[in-house]
Amino acid sequence: MTIAMTRTQAPVTVDEDKCIAHKGCTVCVDVCPLDVLAIDLLKGKAYMKFDECWYCMPCEKDCPTGAVHVSIPYLIK
Ligand code: SF4
Ligand code: SF4
Structure with a gap:
């Protein structure tokens, strides 16, 4: 059995x-x-504020500059 990775x-x-x-x-x-x-107002850049995600992908797809990358866990790929 595979051990869940951190x-x-x-x-x-x-x-x-x-x-x-x-x-x-x-x-x-x-x-x-x-x-x-959220947007980091000091840096003027977006960032992940809360470590929670549905992997629904619009953030990556709709970003006009391709700046967002969603790492989908291999278990739900
Ligand atoms: S994939 Fe993007 S839009 Fe969907 S929940 Fe995660 S951060 Fe939000
Ligand atoms: S959509 Fe892309 S360019 Fe716009 S704030 Fe988010 S990461 Fe930055």
Whole structure:
């Protein structure tokens, strides 16, 4: 039997070089049904505020710059 692995990183990561939240984009925050994403106002970048995710994907699909990456656990791929 396989032992469950400890999660070592947030399921959703944002490439800060690509994120244009500092220009007013809030698309990923707006589309997330769980409201787990937020904009870091100091950095002007989106980030995962709460470690909870349905892997429903609109944040990754709708991001205009491709900055969002959702890591889907292999068990539900
Ligand atoms: S949708 Fe993309 S560019 Fe817009 S705030 Fe989210 S990560 Fe940044
Ligand atoms: S995959 Fe769905 S639940 Fe997870 S952060 Fe993106 S929009 Fe939110």
